[in-house]
Amino acid sequence: MAASYRISGAGRFSHAKVAKFSFDGKPYAGIEGDTLASALLANGVHLAGRSFKYHRPRGILSAGAEEPNALVEIRRDAARRTPNVRATVQELYDGLEAASQNRWPSLSFDVGAVNDLASPLFSAGFYYKTFMWPKAAWKSLYEPKIRAAAGLGVAPDQPDPDHYAARFAHCEVLVLGGGAAGLAAALAAAETGVRVIVADEQADFGGALRFEAGARIDGQDGWAWAQGVVAKLKAMDNVRVLNRTTAFGYYAQNFIGLVERVSDHLAAPGRDVPRERLWQVRAKKVVIATGAIERHMVFADNDRPGVMLASAARTYLNHYGVAVGRNVGIYTANDSAYAAALDLKKAGVTVAAIVDLRDNPSGQLVDQARAANIEIHDGRAVVRVGGKLRVNSMTVQKRTGGGERTLPVDALLMSAGWTPSVHLFSQSRGKVAFNDEVKRFLPGTYAQDCVSAGACNGTDGLAASVDEAYAAGAKAAKEAGGKAAKSAKPKVEASEGWSRGMLGAAPGAGPGTTVKAFVDFQNDVTAKDIRQAVHEGMRSIEHVKRFTTNGMATDQGKTSNMHGLAIAAEELGKPIPQVGLTTFRAPYTPVTFGSIANHARGALFDPTRRTTTHGWAEKNGAVFEDVGQWKRAWYFPKAGEDMHAAVNRECVTVRKTAGLFDASTLGKIEVVGPDAATFMELMYTNPWQKLAPGRCRYGLMLREDGFIYDDGVVGRLAEDRFHVTTTTGGAARVMNQMEDYLQTEFPHLKVWLTSISEQWAVIAVQGPNSRKIIEPLVEGIDLSDEAFPHMSVREGKICGVPTRLFRMSFSGERGFEVNVPADYGEAVWEALWAEGQKHGACAYGTETMHVLRAEKGYIIVGQDTDGTVTVNDAGIDWAIGKKKADFVGMRGMMRPDLVAPGRKQLVGLKTKDPNVVLEEGAQIVADPNQPIPMKMIGHVTSSYWSENCGRSIALGLVAGGREKMGQTLYVPMPDRVIEVEVSGAVFFDEKGERLNG
């Protein structure tokens, strides 16, 4: 058992229960309230992972969301394996199982570390330059190998068994960040009575008060004050307090994405709680109080385990009661690390020395350190460290060079200064401005109704931050309609504060050196890499970023961006603002796919639409196919039948006697009004004015560009009323096109459009015996051929319920389409089925429907047409009203290219061997012996075995096809070439006599 680094009496969880956990299979003990990182450190474990490119051993850098190194996999079971979890934010629970990543065979001995020795090969831009040749090897050899060797963690290979929740929320004031500033802003806003939401990514509110031991507010310790404010806010009805909640994205018009981690911290989350909850918040005002992130120092081997941020060491001590070492060194360029040294010393940890890059540092903290007898080496730098799996010494040299001195340490705490977290401000499209005096980017021009307060706004010191944030919260609430607030402004009595620091590489990582001084730990980017990028011609910081990958991956450069920028600027000889800052994009920290996909998966991904006869079809053995959102009966196999046998039987039965088919999925639109016929003339190519009420016509709709858009049979019920049908897939877009023209181009027409697709169930009864089947059930309609010829529509009753009865056919047989109110669809189907049984009729599905229509050469829009097919290409010019002055697509279809010779035309294709069925989509060529790539002159659009014809049949689009009647063309397939003869598109009953047969 490793010696415990838990300091008795320190930290805020001293009475907490023990939580057992394992890391790489080895058991450890921590306490409830720990993060995985603090628990590992309490056990003396710094080595947490291997780096991305060089496989260098890495430790724990930070104590928060910015962590670039300590990425682990958390496993609950085989399906619940989350890679790339930051150990610094994963809360410990009893039984937690964690594993390091990116190493083989073990974390302490990793074969991939050979990359570190070979690192001159892997410098910036290496992938782009080395693997250029031979070109073909990139896809097959280089890329898979590189991807296997690099990368961060392994994605789970099983479906996510957890569930995720989602909420929309609205508020007057949304406060992002729950440190001292955020809490002050929330308090001020809440007191005015407006709706307030305050969110913080940590388990507990308090932000930097976690480590700022000296803070005192309203007469209490800073941390205790924060918990008191949270309790007060939680008790208010107008406030929603969200902990463990990250604001990951700031979108237009104050729309903020938050993700709340509901149960990742629980040992045994019940099935009744979601894993995460996605909040989509619309706020009138947003107060951004996201604080600042400490930067590391850039020097040789600054990535060794045990080298970490000073504020992190302070957090581990003051919050978790854990010392990060027994003999620590400090390397800093600002005052804040002195506070860490003082806290550690007070807790009994030896402070080897403070190495301060500044000459003659002064101030309260420096004086305190001197008074505490801590050695201070000013004007000096740590030029390298010793140790590999754990730092064991630091080597100090004067900033200007000279003699070196090596001090043993078991941890090295560093601070180069603080970077305001402007990520969310920048995501809101606000423009940052560089403050040259303090060398940092701060919120400049605002693009949305938000305000920054506290450290993220460059405000130094607790007192000033709280004042600023309280005022910001009060102002935002007032502007959003809040009442005048009671005055209860928090009073900060003791405060820490510092600014300044340094950007870029420290001495010892200077120009020309070959040392590995890391700028970006997660991407293994060194100071040298940034310089090299500039030398190789990258000028924009965006190019430098892409060439070196600085600031990419899961931490998005939270610690590295400013250093990288400063080094590039120095190398370019330009001031920082001229080099610019890379754009901040959502998400702030990684967001699970689960929380984004949320409920929209499995059965809830997309609605499933079922027709009224779905249950009957299921009972009768139907096999279904998906047609858009619809489930449609595909075929109805009898015992022992495969699809082929079932479809053959259905096809023959329909033509011999009759068949029943559920056509309810067809789109249906009622076009009503005194100008209905005029409107129909504009929407469809066909003439409608003279169509008599009670008659039907095939309608063809184009887009304005002249290509076929949709088709369907239209019945005129009355002078002012059309019952329009559309394709199944086209229903919504046809309705949209009609509404568009009616509302915006022809608003003077008195027409009303109503979607009636779901109001009417449609049962097609097709075949020579179809009339005999419906006759006994129909009332009030004369079904004789004289009174009710092909392409007619009547209103009457069937089975005692209202019907719109169409005499029409998509099979080429005498046929009817029985429209009944959807509620009666199943009952009428049952009645028709019972009648049908008397005549040996069958139920048939979409496959038979397709075969029957193809036997007749009836096109299906979207199968035989593809958005580039004109009326003439499809061979249905007869559908155009020649005398019309205007219709949608009339001008478009006269465009030169659309009337040019040689266009692909729809023709029939008969295989020379009648038993061979072509593949739909197969290409057609004139000469099969030409070299590859051959000249394609067309393709097969529809192809089936036709039992009724005793041979295969096909439709295809062929260039100049109608002039090639009788010619032989070829369909090259991987294993053979199929010979086909170009034919007419009608394969069965060419004269159409059976429509009345």
Add this chain to the structure above:
Amino acid sequence: MLLIHCPYCEEERPELEFRNAGEAHVVRSANMAGESDEDFEKFFFIRSNPKGIIYERWRHIHGCARFFNAVRDTVTDKFVMTYKAGEPKPKKLPGVAK
């Protein structure tokens, strides 16, 4: 997600309820048959695609289902104003410098 003011419903509704319908004020000729190839090309294919202020059509498809016009800044994504279909292009835009 944008908030869009529907000029028919007279309130702001979330973008989820709307669908963009392309550039506005593209006039369909009353004499389509007589349009030259060049004029038809302009009418059907050529769009302004500006950086900045765009006049475009939206449909409140999951609301009142009406088409309307909007003025939006393509750089900031901000809606300057919305107005009913058929109304002329606004001469003055609130809050937009000339």
